Amino acid sequence: MTHDHDLVLKPTPAQTAAALDPPAGRNGGDLVVETLSGLGATTVFGLPGQHALGMFDALRRSSLSYVGLRVENNAGFAADAYGRMTGEAAPLLLSTGPGALMSLAALQEAAAASAPVLAIGSQIPVAGLGGGRHGYLHELRDQQASFRDIVKSVHTVRTQSQIPSAVAAAWESALTAPHGPVWVEIPQDVLLAETTLPVVTAMDATPEDVAPRPELTAVAAHLLANAERPAIIAGGGVVRSDASGKLRALAERIDAPVVTTFGGKGAFPWQHPLSLQSWLEDRHTTDFLEDADVLLVVGSGLGELSSNYHTFAPRGRVIQIEADAGKLESNHPALGIHADARLALQALLETVEERTDETAPERVAAVLAKVRERIAAQDLGLEQRIVASVREALPDDSPSFWDMTILAYWAWSAFDARRPNTMHSAQGAGGLGYAFPAALGAAAADPTLPVLAVSGDGGAMYSIAELATAKQYGSNVTWLIVDDGGYGILRAYMTDAFGEATATELARPDFVALAESFGVPAVRTTPDGLTADLAKALATPGPSVVVLPALLRMFAPTHEDRSRS
Numbered sequence: 001m002t003h004d005h006d007l008v009l010k011p012t013p014a015q016t017a018a019a020l021d022p023p024a025g026r027n028g029g030d031l032v033v034e035t036l037s038g039l040g041a042t043t044v045f046g047l048p049g050q051h052a053l054g055m056f057d058a059l060r061r062s063s064l065s066y067v068g069l070r071v072e073n074n075a076g077f078a079a080d081a082y083g084r085m086t087g088e089a090a091p092l093l094l095s096t097g098p099g100a101l102m103s104l105a106a107l108q109e110a111a112a113a114s115a116p117v118l119a120i121g122s123q124i125p126v127a128g129l130g131g132g133r134h135g136y137l138h139e140l141r142d143q144q145a146s147f148r149d150i151v152k153s154v155h156t157v158r159t160q161s162q163i164p165s166a167v168a169a170a171w172e173s174a175l176t177a178p179h180g181p182v183w184v185e186i187p188q189d190v191l192l193a194e195t196t197l198p199v200v201t202a203m204d205a206t207p208e209d210v211a212p213r214p215e216l217t218a219v220a221a222h223l224l225a226n227a228e229r230p231a232i233i234a235g236g237g238v239v240r241s242d243a244s245g246k247l248r249a250l251a252e253r254i255d256a257p258v259v260t261t262f263g264g265k266g267a268f269p270w271q272h273p274l275s276l277q278s279w280l281e282d283r284h285t286t287d288f289l290e291d292a293d294v295l296l297v298v299g300s301g302l303g304e305l306s307s308n309y310h311t312f313a314p315r316g317r318v319i320q321i322e323a324d325a326g327k328l329e330s331n332h333p334a335l336g337i338h339a340d341a342r343l344a345l346q347a348l349l350e351t352v353e354e355r356t357d358e359t360a361p362e363r364v365a366a367v368l369a370k371v372r373e374r375i376a377a378q379d380l381g382l383e384q385r386i387v388a389s390v391r392e393a394l395p396d397d398s399p400s401f402w403d404m405t406i407l408a409y410w411a412w413s414a415f416d417a418r419r420p421n422t423m424h425s426a427q428g429a430g431g432l433g434y435a436f437p438a439a440l441g442a443a444a445a446d447p448t449l450p451v452l453a454v455s456g457d458g459g460a461m462y463s464i465a466e467l468a469t470a471k472q473y474g475s476n477v478t479w480l481i482v483d484d485g486g487y488g489i490l491r492a493y494m495t496d497a498f499g500e501a502t503a504t505e506l507a508r509p510d511f512v513a514l515a516e517s518f519g520v521p522a523v524r525t526t527p528d529g530l531t532a533d534l535a536k537a538l539a540t541p542g543p544s545v546v547v548l549p550a551l552l553r554m555f556a557p558t559h560e561d562r563s564r565s
Helices: 011-021 028-039 050-059 072-086 103-114 143-148 160-175 190-194 214-225 235-242 244-254 283-291 341-350 360-376 379-393 406-414 437-444 466-471 486-498 511-519 530-539 558-563
Strands: 043-046 065-068 090-094 116-122 155-156 182-187 230-234 258-260 294-297 317-322 337-338 398-404 423-425 451-456 475-483 522-524 544-549
Touching: 028 050, 028 160, 028 190, 043 050, 043 072, 043 437, 050 090, 050 116, 050 190, 065 437, 065 466, 072 090, 072 103, 072 116, 072 244, 090 466, 103 116, 103 143, 116 143, 116 160, 116 190, 143 155, 155 160, 155 190, 155 511, 160 182, 182 190, 182 244, 214 294, 214 317, 214 341, 230 244, 230 283, 235 244, 235 341, 283 360, 294 341, 317 341, 317 466, 379 406, 379 423, 379 530, 398 437, 406 423, 406 486, 437 451, 437 466, 475 511, 475 530, 511 522, 511 544, 530 544
Parallel strands: 043 065, 043 090, 090 116, 116 182, 155 182, 230 258, 230 294, 294 317, 317 337, 398 423, 398 451, 451 475, 475 544, 522 544
Antiparallel strands: none
């Protein structure tokens, strides 16, 4: 009997001849870029460094497009966004030591958001590996240890023959559900040495599907079909697995209201009669979900933000579908189904019986009305106008990237993403500086669409150097900077907690003049002029900056009284 895995494609005579007589002038770096091309990569991100020059030299002999950013962390954010937008593993080329370590915050965000990033870093020469103190430039005792707690997998190379297999294994790991970042490191001398190995051809690193166990989906289907008050929480896993259509079909089949997490924005239509939207930081939504007798959680671990700061206490039966086995039942007991969201939702659609509940839209509308009443009582008209202005100016199919700033916190709850996979923020790990470099990565993924980045003035300074990158590549990105003179959300937190704020007030540049010094058009706007100025900037090809001086406030939290009880 012949099995599929026993079949080996025999090389053609031409392939054999090419393998026996590889072109001269290649080095270990060529094996890296050839493997990436063979796996299907088209674009790489990064920043050169002394130990990594072999990889960067090889780029000029390849068909890969290179997008170089000014700071490694920003390059990581750009790769993160590229991976989110395309669903492909985004290669990120880095140098040893400081260069590699500068990427850690970006890789943490990619891990939290399940963005497939293939980080390939250099290492000190082979002779220096093993933890000895040889005094090589950029030397670390154990560089891998800095990444091991963040990435999905670590892959090491010591010889040129190991490069294709290591890169392919990392690629497969990054794209196995749940997607995530991976780390490969290759010593400097291995990258620089001339190679006589054959040119790497097409590689197959297709990940295995994470399919649900049928006996579990059968139980889940029975519970949902017979529930009196089912509800669904849709997380980022629905977006990452491109399962929005299946989610809607299931919700409509069983008349189950749906709330999307902040990472799952766009997974369910905002204006759908069954849509509870994204008001997860509101007690009315939390109460509704707690009252569900069967709660289906898809692609979410019900972490801090998705559980109203861990005050959510479901009273009914919980079904949790999650590709990350470590998140299954990590916060609440459940019928845990370890599976890719798309495959699990498909299995439920094939087995669940139809359920009709004509009261579901009315109950959803009642919750949303209570939410609106609560917000309306807090004199937050300016904030709501600005959210509405951004939504009006942004084309429906344009992606947006949001930094950790007050306007983004509003957008998590109040912004209609309108399309799956179009709204992204740094809420996974919560670091500053994400929005603008991530938007540059999205622009590289699809140069035909205008991309929006939203930052506060504090977060903007983390990535201001990337204005040079935007200008260099003509990136179709508009950067909205909300300037309130400091770290606005931290100012609010400290004032509420301690009566006054410390270390939150910032000197900052004239952002308009600074952008123009890079050759990037910029305008200072007002709340009344925001829609028009933002729409004009988005409609103009190339990079642009819109600065909005505004002091915004957050709506009052609803979790504090519950957390004290």
